Each structure stands twice: as C-alpha cells, then as structure tokens.
Amino acid sequence: MGDILSVGIIGAGGIAYAHMRAIEQNDNIRIAAIMDIDTKRLESAQSRFGGRIYTKLEDILNDPEVSAVHVCTPHNVHGEQVVAAAKAGKHVLVEKPMALTLQECDQMISAAESAGKILMVGQVMRYYPVNRKIKQMISEGAIGKVGHLIRRRYSYFDTTKPDSGNARWYMDLEIGGICVLYCFGPHEYDILHWYMDSPVKQVYAQGTESTEIYKGQKDSYTALMTHENGAVSVLSQSVVCHFGAHDQYIIGSEGSLFLSGDKLMMNGQEVQVDGSSSEGMRLQIREFAECCLEGRQPDANGRSVRHSMAVIEAAKQSAERNEPVLVAEFE
Numbered sequence: 001m002g003d004i005l006s007v008g009i010i011g012a013g014g015i016a017y018a019h020m021r022a023i024e025q026n027d028n029i030r031i032a033a034i035m036d037i038d039t040k041r042l043e044s045a046q047s048r049f050g051g052r053i054y055t056k057l058e059d060i061l062n063d064p065e066v067s068a069v070h071v072c073t074p075h076n077v078h079g080e081q082v083v084a085a086a087k088a089g090k091h092v093l094v095e096k097p098m099a100l101t102l103q104e105c106d107q108m109i110s111a112a113e114s115a116g117k118i119l120m121v122g123q124v125m126r127y128y129p130v131n132r133k134i135k136q137m138i139s140e141g142a143i144g145k146v147g148h149l150i151r152r153r154y155s156y157f158d159t160t161k162p163d164s165g166n167a168r169w170y171m172d173l174e175i176g177g178i179c180v181l182y183c184f185g186p187h188e189y190d191i192l193h194w195y196m197d198s199p200v201k202q203v204y205a206q207g208t209e210s211t212e213i214y215k216g217q218k219d220s221y222t223a224l225m226t227h228e229n230g231a232v233s234v235l236s237q238s239v240v241c242h243f244g245a246h247d248q249y250i251i252g253s254e255g256s257l258f259l260s261g262d263k264l265m266m267n268g269q270e271v272q273v274d275g276s277s278s279e280g281m282r283l284q285i286r287e288f289a290e291c292c293l294e295g296r297q298p299d300a301n302g303r304s305v306r307h308s309m310a311v312i313e314a315a316k317q318s319a320e321r322n323e324p325v326l327v328a329e330f331e
Contacts, residue, residue, distance in 0.1 A: 005029045005289040008060045008090075010081060011072035012036035012045040014167070015095055019070050020049045022281040029289035035060040057081060061088035068118070068292050071095060075182055076175045079104030082119065086111035091118040091292040093285070096186035097312075098305050100177045102330055105309050109302040119302035120288050125187045126194055126300055127283040129275030130262050134250065135195050143252030143266070146196055149233035150249040153188050154241035158213055171214070178217045180207075180239045181312050185221075188235050189315070190308035195250070198229040199307055204324040205315040211240045223315045307331070 005028060009016050012034055023029050035054040036042040046053045054060040060069070061084060068091035071081050079099045085092050092112065098121045099105045112119035125131055138146060157179065159167040170176045170183055177183075193200050203225050207218035220238035227233065248259040255267050264271040284300075291298045310330040318325040 003028065003293065005091075005292050006032040006065050006067050008033040008035060008063060008066035008069045009045070009051075009072060010035050010057065010060065010069050010085075011074075012038070012041045013072065016045070016070070016072035017048075018281055019072055019093075019285065020045070022285045024049070025282045026286045026289060028293065029285060032065045033060050033063050057084060061085055061090060066090060068092065068288075074169050074175050075100050075177055079108055082108040083111040086115045086117050086119070089115060089117065091120075091288075093120045093122060093288045095122040096124075096190075096305075097177065097182045098186070098302070098309050100182060102306070102309060102313055105302070105306045109306060112302060118288070118292050118298065120291065120298040121300050121302065121305040122284065123187065123190050123194075123300040123305055123308075124280045124284050125191050125277075127280040127287070128262075128277040129279060130259065130264050130273045130277065131191060131195070133264060133271065133273045134257060134259065137257070137266075137271075138195055138250070138252075139197075142255065143250065143257060144254030146229070146231045146250060146252050148249075148251040149192055149195070149231065150251075151188060151192060151233065151235045152237075152245045152247055153184060154236075154238045154243070154245045155184075156242055156244070157183070157239040160213060173217055178316065179214065180219055180221055180237050181316060184237060184239065185312050185315075186305075186308060188237060189223075189311045190305065192225065192233045192235065193227060193307065193311070194304075196227060196229060196231060198227040198231060200225045200233075200311045200314075200327050201228055202226045202324050202326050203311060203314040203318050205318040206322075207319040213240065218319065221315060221319065223318070225311070 031051040033052040069085045071094040159170050205223035207221040209218050219240045222236040225233045250257040258265040262276050313330045314325045314327045
C-alpha cells in the first residue's frame with residue numbers, strides 16, 4: 001500500500017464537508033470519490049473537492065481506487081453501509097453514533113474483523129488537544145486518584161425551523177434515534193470512560209420530555225455512572241436549554257481540573273495546552289489514514305466505541321425502567 005490513502009466519501013452533507021476539509025489538511029490521505037443520492041449536493045461537493053461521483057453505494061464500493069471510506073450518512077444506515085464496505089474490502093471511518101443498536105455495532109465489528117479491515121468511529125473529541133492533555137494528566141497522577149467527574153452539555157437544538165434543510169431527520173426517532181442521546185451523547189458518554197481508561201459498570205439515568213419540539217422523545221437526560229476504578233461520573237445533557245454550557249469538573253485526591261471550551265484549569269491555575277479543538281477532525285483523520293496504511297488499530301476502534309454505545313443503551317433503559325442498570329447486560 002502506498003503512502004497516501006485514497007478514500008471515498010459516502011454522504012455529502014454537512015459533516016462530510018468537515019471530513020473533506022480535514023482531508024485537504026493532511027498529506028497522507030486524498031479523496032478519490034464521493035457518493036450521495038442527491039445529485040445536486042453531490043455535484044456541489046465534487047466542484048469543491050474533486051473526485052469521481054456516484055449515486056449508488058455499490059458503485060463507490062466497487063471503485064478499485066477507493067481503499068477506504070468515510071461513512072457520513074444518517075444514523076439508521078450506518079450499520080448496513082459499514083458492513084457492505086467491509087465486505088467490499090474497504091477500511092471504514094464511520095461518523096458517530098456508531099449505530100442505533102448494539103446488534104448493528106456487533107455486525108459492523110464482525111464484518112471488519114472478518115475482512116481484516118480497520119473500523120474507526122468518529123469520536124472526534126478524543127482528538128482535541130485539551131482532552132488528550134486531561135487524559136495524560138490523569139494517567140500521570142497529576143491530580144491523584146480520580147473520585148468524581150461532573151460533565152454538562154446544554155444547548156438549544158431545533159431542526160424544525162424552515163432554514164434547517166436536510167437536518168430535520170435528526171428529530172426522527174427512526175432515522176436519528178433519541179436526539180440528545182444519539183446526536184450529542186456519543187461524544188459525552190464516550191469521553192468520560194476514555195479519560196480514565198476505566199469502563200462504566202452501572203448507570204442510573206433519568207430523562208424528561210419537556211417541549212413540543214421533541215414530542216415523543218426525551219430531550220434532557222442526567223446519568224450517574226459508576227466506573228470499574230471506583231470513580232463516579234455525572235453527565236447532564238439537554239437539547240432544549242435556552243442558555244448553553246459545555247464544561248467538565250474532574251475531582252481527584254490531590255487536585256481538581258475544570259474544563260470549559262479549550263481552557264483547562266488545575267486548582268485555579270490555567271494549564272498550558274498546545275493546539276485547539278479546531279484541530280480535532282484533522283488529527284482524527286490523520287490517525288485513520290496512518291492506521292490503514294500501517295495496519296494498526298486506531299484509538300477509537302469499533303470495540304472501544306462499542307462500550308460507549310452500551311453505556312448509552314444502559315442510560316436509555318435505566319430511564320425507562322426507573323432503576324440502575326448494569327452495563328454488563330449489554331456486553
């Protein structure tokens with residue numbers, strides 16, 4: 001295999017553009033082809049990024065120049081597209097969420113492993129320099145033994161507005177899943193156990209349906225999670241909060257961290273971090289290309305992220321059952 005990975009982009013919506021812009025910023029990967037069922041969107045993407053264009057999945061998967069694909073499509077088709085790509089002999093980077101069901105996650109992992117291909121999930125927050133700094137500091141014992149983590153992600157996400165365009169599918173349970181859990185939750189649930197390299201054992205969650213916008217699904221969740229190392233993490237999320245927040249407290253036996261945006265504080269003093277979250281997509285895609293070219297597993301591989309999806313399932317089930325749920329039930 002050469003030193004440059006030739007990839008195909010499946011889906012030409014907004015997140016695909018983020019992928020394609022990041023590909024341009026790396027010297028070990030290039031766009032060979034783009035596929036979308038919307039010809040207008042497809043032609044627009046080609047005019048900006050080049051590559052051959054296809055309107056059928058099988059055509060881009062049959063392109064011999066395409067060694068790997070980026071799956072940037074609605075959530076409900078991730079499973080079938082990833083399995084088809086792996087069976088066609090392609091490495092895969094699939095956007096989050098990995099899938100809407102654990103059965104699909106398992107099928108994706110099995111297909112990739114059977115084909116001897118890389119399966120990576122777009123957990124881009126693992127590649128933010130500030131998150132890597134936090135993980136390093138915890139590993140090196142900078143704040144001692146971690147006991148408690150509190151994370152918040154509040155926003156007002158309304159795709160029913162006239163200018164939302166194709167984003168309206170996010171509100172469809174059959175296509176996008178519960179929005180607060182499957183649109184934003186994959187990042188938030190994933191980063192907590194990743195910081196400490198400590199899987200979640202038990203989840204107790206509560207959710208509410210508080211607006212007409214999200215009628216038929218819960219729009220806010222708070223989950224209390226117990227990790228294998230004894231730490232407790234609390235994740236509170238909402239997509240109907242009129243005042244946004246995205247921050248994190250990590251409390252250790254010898255110090256505490258506070259994160260807001262790219263600013264990291266330890267015991268009230270700012271910690272120097274090289275780089276910003278704007279580099280996350282570029283760094284993520286660079287690792288994907290390196291892993292495909294060198295034959296090694298990425299950090300956000302299918303098996304690693306499958307645990308995050310099991311935690312989300314446990315949170316969903318806990319809120320429905322109104323009781324704590326063991327993650328082992330889904331693993």
